Amino acid sequence: MRVVIMTAGSRGDVAPYTGLGAGLARSGYDVTLATHGLFEPLSAGSGVRFHATPVDPHAVLHSDHGRGLHASTTGLGKLLRAVAMATSAAEEMTDSLVRAAHGADVVLAAGAVAPLGRAIAEGLKLPSLGLFLQPQHPTREFGAPMLGGRSLGFVGNHLGGLAVATAVDRVFTRALHRLRTRHGMTLRGAAAARRAHERARWPVLHGFSELVVPRPGDWRPGLEIAGYWWPYDTRALPGELEDFLAAGPAPVFVGLGSATVPDPGRLSGEIVRALRAAGLRGVIQQGWAGLAARDDDVITVGDVPHAPLFPRMAAVVHHAGAGTTAAVLRAGVPTVPVPVQFDAGFWAARLVELGAAPCAVPLRRLTADTLAPALRRAVRNPAHRDSAQALARRLAEEDGVAPVLAALDRLAS
Numbered sequence: 001m002r003v004v005i006m007t008a009g010s011r012g013d014v015a016p017y018t019g020l021g022a023g024l025a026r027s028g029y030d031v032t033l034a035t036h037g038l039f040e041p042l043s044a045g046s047g048v049r050f051h052a053t054p055v056d057p058h059a060v061l062h063s064d065h066g067r068g069l070h071a072s073t074t075g076l077g078k079l080l081r082a083v084a085m086a087t088s089a090a091e092e093m094t095d096s097l098v099r100a101a102h103g104a105d106v107v108l109a110a111g112a113v114a115p116l117g118r119a120i121a122e123g124l125k126l127p128s129l130g131l132f133l134q135p136q137h138p139t140r141e142f143g144a145p146m147l148g149g150r151s152l153g154f155v156g157n158h159l160g161g162l163a164v165a166t167a168v169d170r171v172f173t174r175a176l177h178r179l180r181t182r183h184g185m186t187l188r189g190a191a192a193a194r195r196a197h198e199r200a201r202w203p204v205l206h207g208f209s210e211l212v213v214p215r216p217g218d219w220r221p222g223l224e225i226a227g228y229w230w231p232y233d234t235r236a237l238p239g240e241l242e243d244f245l246a247a248g249p250a251p252v253f254v255g256l257g258s259a260t261v262p263d264p265g266r267l268s269g270e271i272v273r274a275l276r277a278a279g280l281r282g283v284i285q286q287g288w289a290g291l292a293a294r295d296d297d298v299i300t301v302g303d304v305p306h307a308p309l310f311p312r313m314a315a316v317v318h319h320a321g322a323g324t325t326a327a328v329l330r331a332g333v334p335t336v337p338v339p340v341q342f343d344a345g346f347w348a349a350r351l352v353e354l355g356a357a358p359c360a361v362p363l364r365r366l367t368a369d370t371l372a373p374a375l376r377r378a379v380r381n382p383a384h385r386d387s388a389q390a391l392a393r394r395l396a397e398e399d400g401v402a403p404v405l406a407a408l409d410r411l412a413s
Contacts, residue, residue, distance in 0.1 A: 001412060002030045004100050005131070006117040007110035008093060010057050010258030010288075012323030014039045015231035016133060016207050017110055021048035022232045023401035029408070034100035046232040053096040055089045058288060061260050090116055090175040098183055101126065106411060108404075114204075115172045115190060118197065123185030127411045130204035131404075133322040134343045137204070137223055138162050139216035142346070148339075149346025169194060205404055208322070209395055212329065212350055224407075227400030228326050235305045241283070244299045248281055250314040251297075252375060255285030259319040259340040261363065264290040271317075272298055273368035278375040280314060306331070315378040317371070320344035320360070325351065332392030334384035336374045338363055355387030 003024060005017050014035050021031040025047035033043050037052035094116065101107055101120050107128040109117025114130050121128035134145045138161025140154040146164045151157060169190035176193075179185045188196065201222035206213075207229040215225050237245075245251070254271050261267050268284070272293045275282040281297040285304065292300045306324070310316055310331035318324045320337035325347040328335045337348035337360045348360040358377035361370050378384055 001408065002032070002103060002105045003108060003408070004032045004034055004051070004104040004106075005108040005110060006034045006097055006100065006113050006120075007131075008035055008053070008055070008057075008089070008113045009111060010061075010321070011039065011042075012257060012321040013111055013133065015042055015233075015323055016229040016326070017131070018043045018046055018048065018232040020131070020207070020229035020401060020404060022046040023229075024404065024408075027401075027405055032100060032104070034097055043232065045234065048232075051096070051100040053093045053100070055092055057258070060085060060089065061258065061288060086112070086171045087174060090171055091178055094175045094178045095182070098124075098179070106408065115168060115194065116175050118202070119172070119176055119179060119185075119187055119190075119193060122193075123179055123183065123187055128202075129404075129407055129411070130202060131207065132204055133207050134346070135206060135208075135213055135216070136161075136164070137216075137219060138165065139218055141216045141218065145343040145346035149343065149349055165194065166191070203407055205407060207400060208326065209329075209398055209400075211391060211394055211398075212354065224403060226403035227398040228330070228395065229400045230307075230326075230330065231323070233305045233307060237304060237308055238301070241299065241301055241304060241309075244283070245312060248297070250312060251281035251283050252278075252315045252317060252379070253283045253285070253310065253313045254291070254317040255287050255324075256289040256291065256319040256338065256340065256363075257321050257324050258288045259321070259344075259363075261289045261291075261340075264292070267291065267366065268293045270366060270368045271371065274371035274375060277368060277372035278379070280375060280379065283309070283313070315375060317375070319363075320348040320351070322347060329356065329388070329395060330392060332385075332389040334358075334378040334381075334388055336361060336371070336378050338366055354391060356384060356391065358384060 007014055007017050021033050025031045032049040032051050034051040040050045043050050107117050107121035107126050108131050109128055110131040118128050138158050140158045143149045143151045143157050144160035144164045147160050172190045203222045205224050205226040209227050210225045268291045272295050284291050284293050284300045286302055306327040313333050315334045316328050317336045320339045335357045337351050339345040339348040340363045351357040359374055361374050
């Protein structure tokens with residue numbers, strides 16, 4: 001069976017699907033990953049074909065529009081700004097995603113482009129599944145993750161989830177028009193299509209563990225939690241980093257992944273001062289934020305694999321994206337989440353509730369005076385490491401690929 005996985009966004013929105021794709025390929029599926037050309041190296045050697053789509057998410061986030069996200073202080077404000085950016089990106093990717101779907105037997109529509117992938121599959125009369133890294137369907141049990149996850153009560157939580165769904169519909173209005181006019185597909189509008197697929201119980205699998213986010217009791221049938229899809233990455237750590245790790249006690253990793261920040265120089269200085277005040281060494285990842293520091297007990301690194309690095313850390317400071325949160329949980333180390341935007345607040349709160357983090361330090365409040373005490377609590381209170389390790393052991397027993405294979409078998413039959 002020929003399967004195409006469609007996704008878009010930052011590295012954290014892509015990397016988990018390299019691991020899932022590799023697992024499907026090992027089971028005999030012919031898998032193609034369709035996403036931004038920037039991420040082609042992520043699937044190298046995995047047995048997964050790669051189909052490059054337009055749009056450079058790094059350039060988008062560093063544009064004036066991307067940096068404008070920091071001007072919004074509310075989850076809803078950030079979401080509306082993101083909708084404006086994503087609308088043109090979705091339209092630009094449409095033709096390439098249609099080409100990727102031709103010749104496929106099944107479309108696996110992931111995360112940010114799920115409505116578009118589902119529409120393409122419908123237009124080509126192909127079966128499809130949804131693959132989400134966040135709980136995107138409305139529920140009364142917690143606040144909408146893409147709005148930060150803060151609970152607004154049973155009614156408010158549900159209405160917040162519906163607001164996110166409505167905003168996402170707007171993203172794909174122009175893309176669906178393009179499918180009708182350029183590709184001759186007979187399709188409903190985005191909102192009507194979403195409601196129809198909900199009534200038809202379109203199957204969606206979520207790439208996180210019920211140990212981290214229990215399945216909401218008010219979700220409809222067809223919404224399943226599969227377990228984590230670990231990225232495919234066989235790289236070793238650079239020699240310079242290995243030398244640094246061997247030269248002293250376990251350091252703290254600090255990285256903000258694909259998040260951008262208004263003033264990288266100032267933030268880097270605050271991080272170094274916090275590490276010094278807490279008496280800790282540091283590994284600072286440059287990332288898309290452009291962090292950098294020079295200090296006797298600090299090393300700055302570029303793109304390094306998380307799987308072999310995080311278990312050797314005293315703690316991990318990160319932007320609480322879905323992908324990095326998963327990597328921290330897998331490593332079983334204490335953490336200090338620094339939520340920046342969108343679903344980061346949701347994952348940060350989960351880390352605190354699970355006991356792996358003493359607290360969250362939102363980016364807007366990150367200074368040496370706020371980060372240093374959080375680091376001391378994360379590293380010196382053994383309860384955080386104990387909780388993280390106990391959860392990591394249980395996560396290691398799960399197989400997130402198996403439910404996807406079962407879903408594909410159901411489609412094939």
